[in-house]
Amino acid sequence: MRILSALTAVALLGLAGCGDGDAPAAPAAAPGVTGGVTVFAAASLTESFDRIGEDFEAAYPGTKVTFSYAGSSQLATQINEGAPADVFAAASPATMKTVTDAGNGDGTPVTFVRNQLVIAVPEGNPKGVTGLADLTRSGVKVALCAEQVPCGAAAKKALDAAGVQLTPVTLEQDVKQALSKVKLGEVDAALVYRTDAKAAASDVDGIEFPESAGAVNDYPMVVLEDAPNKAAAQAFVAYVRSDEGMAVLTAAGFQAPR
Template sequence: MTPVRRAGALLAAILLAALLAGCAGTGAAGDGGNAAQGTSRETLTVFAAASLKASFTELAARFEKENPGTGVTLSFAGSSDLSTQISQGAPADVFASADTSNMARLQDAGLVDGQPRDFAINTLAIAVPAGNPAGIGSFADLARSGTKLVMCARQVPCGAAAAAVEQQTGTDLSPVSEENSVADVLGKVSSGEADAGLVYVTDVRAAGGKVDSVPFPESAAAVNTYPIATLAGSRNKTAAAKFLGLVAGPEGREVLAAAGFGPAAGSR
């Protein structure tokens, strides 16, 4: 063999060895490859109403601890915004809404897998800056001239609930601002931009001492039921079903009750 041919054969052998080594390195751990490289971590994407942020953050941490091969990505916003995002193709595995209407909207579009599960209820409260400087004492006070009221937009569950109380009581509210989520309403109240805001009982509790709460009996006219469901486009329906079981099960009820949520009918 000539020196040129020997050099060519040697180069070919080196390239073949490198190719084989590369294939071995990307194989499964059981095939002799690197165990860390061969292990994949699943991701579960959960879209949830803004009022669920504290509770679902805790439940996601528990889920990851109980299912070490799965990570949970949480996205919080107003239920109507999340429903729109899902309708437009946003990838998600689970949707938890602050009302049944936004869930029904996805069901009608064929975007929900199976039957949603009601897992909690929530009621409205009036949030006021610490010390209640405007002296808000009732739902009727929100209609008082000069009162800077902030509430959710009517298409958002907390806004729809406020509208139901308005209609029930014959009160005409004139908010200075309508927001896309309860988190935005609460932010304007805690910063002193508003005299009062209509949010959920759970949001006032989560805010700690940043705001005070003014409960009002008329809130019973608009109790929001929270459903949760696996989405039809989920790529991880097994993990999604496990997460639903955690939320609707004893652990979930414990965490939600601590946040101020009530149990949904049939979930006790």
């Protein structure tokens, strides 16, 4: 499995490596599914898709999965500008719509998981944050995702629902960047997805808050119209939605779609 940053994905498509994790039982491999498959995916999917990519390669010998992780809006722009990719997995329907409206989706996107926000704080919660209102206290530095990014749009919705107005010290382009500010001690809190806080549990605590229930993000996925390897792309989408793929995602804290 290969993992590329969003900014270097096109230049580095020739590099390869492979995962060494043990794969669970998977759907029977379809004939003709081989070769490379390039997946552009929301940054919040990183840990889960890394594992699913390893399992997919084991289930389909002869395939290689390349992941490009970044903010969904950044990835959508790259796709619409012609970046070669087979699958797009976004963190919001609105971001996916920018790709399908441009005619770059092959068929109707499918919602495969949902995700919910938490307040990420340094381990031990030194500022004693218990809810959104605490983020406005003097001396509490907060990181948010930029509003055009799905995690930022969800954060705005939750803050509006709570009647909380705050000025973040930084606006980040994807949820991993917002979380990294907490891990590095540059901020006291950040609004991130539950799955990201769980993945970083050795460094941060995730504080649940009630307003997040009204700002849950659906994650849609689609095979791209100009996918270089549509057979492998369709197989990957099917694998993500299989019992094996969903077990990985739900273990990471994602919710099943409604």
